[in-house]
Amino acid sequence: MILEEIKHPELKNHINMMYMHGENNNHEAIEKTEAIIKEYIQDKEFIISVEDNEPVKIPYANDGEYLVPIFTDKQEYENGMEYFRLNEMDENKEYAIEKLNYYKKLKEDPNFLGYIVNIARISYILNIAIL
Structure with missing residues (x-):
């Protein structure tokens, strides 16, 4: 698979729904949408920023915790790389x-x-419970 073939509009729609459900405090709908997301990501490929064949780790807080950025399409990846450049993390130029x-x-x-x-837009975190 090549970069241009990676597209996940369904995931983006589910993420938008999560925000709407959260604004409405609809916990039942949040749980259903999380289940849909969990199933969706199981067999899909994503663009993952890597360095030395290891996923790039973005520090989160000061106690060693981190997130790994993933991208759902080419445009998102290019925006993410621009974000890295603006934040002096531009050594992360490779992807898997x-x-x-x-x-x-x-x-x-x-x-x-x-x-x-x-x-680049910090749209959503796929936490351990979803994985």
Whole structure:
């Protein structure tokens, strides 16, 4: 699969729905949408920013916790790389196209909080419970 073939408009729609459900305090709908997202991401490939064949880790707080950025399409990836450049993290110029379970050892790391979708806009975090 190549960069231009990665497209996940369904995931983006589900993320938007999560925000709307959250604004309406509709916890039942949030749980249903999380279940849909969990099923959706199981067999899909995403663009993952890597350095030395390892996922890039974005520090979150000061106690060693981190997120791994993923991207749902080429435009999101290009925006994310611009974000990295603006924040002096531009050494992360490589990417891999993988399923999220490819990096199984991440789930075993207690400091791994999940994947952040579209870091340039910080649209959503796929936390450990969803993975």
